[in-house]
Amino acid sequence: MSLFSAPFDPAADTALVTGAGNGIGRAIAQALVGEGVRTVFADVSAERVSAAIAASARPELAVPWVGDLAKLEACDALLAASRAALGGVTHFVHSASPPRREADHALAVDRRTWQEMHAVNLDAGFHLARELAKGLIAAKRPGSFLFLTSLHAGTPRNLPHYSTAKAGMAMLVKELAKSFGRHNIRVNALVPGAIAAGGFVADASLARHIPLGRLGEANDLAPMALSVLSNKISGYVTGAAFVVDGGLSLTNWFEAPVLDE
Numbered sequence: 519m520s521l522f523s524a525p526f527d528p529a530a531d532t533a534l535v536t537g538a539g540n541g542i543g544r545a546i547a548q549a550l551v552g553e554g555v556r557t558v559f560a561d562v563s564a565e566r567v568s569a570a571i572a573a574s575a576r577p578e579l580a581v582p583w584v585g586d587l588a589k590l591e592a593c594d595a596l597l598a599a600s601r602a603a604l605g606g607v608t609h610f611v612h613s614a615s616p617p618r619r620e621a622d623h624a625l626a627v628d629r630r631t632w633q634e635m636h637a638v639n640l641d642a643g644f645h646l647a648r649e650l651a652k653g654l655i656a657a658k659r660p661g662s663f664l665f666l667t668s669l670h671a672g673t674p675r676n677l678p679h680y681s682t683a684k685a686g687m688a689m690l691v692k693e694l695a696k697s698f699g700r701h702n703i704r705v706n707a708l709v710p711g712a713i714a715a716g717g718f719v720a721d722a723s724l725a726r727h728i729p730l731g732r733l734g735e736a737n738d739l740a741p742m743a744l745s746v747l748s749n750k751i752s753g754y755v756t757g758a759a760f761v762v763d764g765g766l767s768l769t770n771w772f773e774a775p776v777l778d779e
């Protein structure tokens with residue numbers, strides 16, 4: 519059998535994807551059910567969850583869940599619902615994040631917006647991952663977790679609530695990878711560039727800063743996400759950050775040389 523023909527074991531692997539109603543989370547959740555993996559599609563928007571499941575290749579493998587992950591009790595409700603529907607989650611993707619608004623700069627962002635950004639990205643990510651890990655450790659099962667961070671974990675975005683939340687997530691990935699490694703639970707980060715998905719309002723002129731010459735799409739992220747999630751393909755990979763940005767992060771004050779003249 520070829521290495522990539524069966525990246526998951528549908529008899530044993532189950533997934534939970536937050537932010538599955540839109541953009542990158544939606545593309546990853548849809549790709550997982552496409553591989554035969556029973557997957558909880560979790561999001562704050564009921565309409566988005568329904569539409570994402572209806573448009574997936576195998577809707578019968580999708581489990582809808584709707585709630586606000588800024589609230590700890592909603593995170594616990596999601597864990598209970600996932601356990602009830604799947605019997606346990608082996609693959610966790612944390613993609614949910616509140617919208618970014620350019621107006622929320624350092625002097626403008628209010629306390630509620632600051633807290634919600636941290637609550638969904640960092641607090642929910644930590645709580646969900648830790649609780650899922652407890653179940654896997656008790657059951658002696660391997661696991662694979664993937665956090666959607668950002669290039670702005672390391673470079674400013676003019677949105678301090680967002681960049682600090684993502685910087686926290688980047689370290690959380692390393693902390694959890696180190697702590698859970700001996701239990702065969704891998705934890706990695708997926709680092710998108712400028713992806714015209716929904717959370718990022720794309721300015722087409724940005725494409726000139728991207729070596730591959732175009733903005734990304736949510737579906738550009740899904741193949742790498744599944745490769746990193748797969749224990750078969752990435753079984754010896756943990757604590758790593760995979761940048762999927764068309765080369766955007768290579769951009770600096772030097773233009774690329776013109777080679778065709």
Ligand SMILES: NC(=O)c1ccc[n+]([C@@H]2O[C@H](COP(=O)([O-])OP(=O)(O)OC[C@H]3O[C@@H](n4cnc5c(N)ncnc54)[C@H](O)[C@@H]3O)[C@@H](O)[C@H]2O)c1
Nearest residue numbers: 537539540541542562587614615666712713715716717718
């Ligand atoms: N799009 C990009 O260019 C880009 C770049 C870097 C990082 N990222 C990260 O990738 C992830 C996905 O980005 P996207 O552009 O696909 O985002 P998106 O806005 O399209 O999707 C995010 C989803 O999260 C859901 N959500 C928001 N708040 C929630 C809450 N409180 N509880 C539950 N669900 C909630 C939204 O309803 C939405 O469906 C995010 O973590 C984002 O920070 C995106």
